[in-house]
Amino acid sequence: MDWIEKLNKSIRYIEDNLDKEISYEKLAGFADCSVYNYQRMFSYLADKPLAEYIRNRRLTVAAFDLLNGRDRIIDIGLKYGYESQDAFSRAFKNFHGVxxxxxxxxxxxxxxxxxxxxxxxxxxxHHMNYQIEQWPAFRVMGISYRVKTEKAFEVIPGIWEAAWKNGVMDSFMTNYPDYRPAGFLGIAEGGRWGNAEEMRYILAVTNWVDGEECTPISPPEGMEEISYPAATWAVFEANGELPEAVQRVYKQFYTEWLPNSGYALADLPVIECYLQENRQEVWIAVENK
Structure with a gap:
């Protein structure tokens, strides 16, 4: 099935379940990616977060129910997932203005x-600078955080800010081995069929690469070591001011590059590499369709 058709199938699933529970895990399954990556992809394609789109679609059809039906207001609110008439009325007024x-x-x-x-x-x-790399297995050392998937975009910037204040980044710089993927890494990890409500976000540096002439670096106390297998990675240059430079790469990747590339997303984390002087890379694992 074509990738765009997979996305449209996920939209049809949303439409068929506006009056029922919508599983983010099923949505991600249609696109063969993790819940976090589906939410990220959706936000760049639709220019709005997934949760906002679902809420707005429900409030749109709820208005038709009010206009054309005879159900009580509280029953319509319950139908579209609101626990009380007051909660439904507040959300309805925020969207419709009445x-x-x-x-x-x-x-x-x-x-x-x-x-x-x-x-x-x-x-x-904008042109995109990228390369396809058959990269060997590698390990990273760092600190992982459990993040509610739906709150990831709000929470992750705070994780970075706290890491600079509490000494985590100082520890990275002290033990920095300069192996690729290079720089300070932000790794968004969520299993394709795993827990849809939570994801793991990892601040890390690469401490070993298989087949390279490099000495493994042992994680300092308080850090864990995580292994990733050999895979095909599309590595995109994302130089420029943050966060716009990285956001632009994601938007072009999902709207232009991926649909025309002949590749599909692989079930591996997305890695953002933060280097120096506004230089960044985005590593996205791919596989042949």
Whole structure:
């Protein structure tokens, strides 16, 4: 199945389950990636977070239910996942600008969030510098954090900020071996069929590469060692001011590069490499379709 069709299948799943529980794990399964990577991919393709899109679609169809049906307001709220009429009314007013009761009793203006449909559009606004590397097995040493998947985009910047303040980054610099993937690493790790509610985010440096003339570096006290297998990696240059430079790479990767590359996402973490002087790399594991 074509990658774009897989994404559209995930959208159809959302539409079919607006009045039911929507499994993020199933959505990620349609696209053959982790929950975290699906959320990241969705946000760059749709220009809005996945949770916001689902909420807005539910509130859109809830307005039609109010206009065309006779169900009580509380029953419509419960239908679309709200635990009380007050919670539903607050969310409805935040989106539409009017309360559900006014929709029933007056002629009012409402908002609509249309159903998404993904298509390939080649813009070519920025060229991409990348290389495909058959990289051997390697190990990293670092500190991992359990993060609620739905809060990852909010929490991860705070992890980096705290690491600079509490001495974690100083420890990396003291023990820095300068092996590739190089620099300070931010690794987003979540199993394809694992726990969809949580992911692991790792601050690390590479401490051993198989087949390279390098000496393994033992993790200092308080750090763990994590191994990754030999794989095919698409390595993208993401130089420039943060976070825009890295965000631009992700957006182009998901909207332009991946649909036309002949590759699919592999079930391995995404690695962001932070070097010096606004130089960054993004490592994304891929496999032949």
């Amino acid at each position: 309360s559900p009761s006014r929709v029933r009793n007056e002629t009012v203006q409402l908002r609509s969030c249309p159903k998404l449909s993904f298509q390939i559009t080649i813009k070519g606004e």
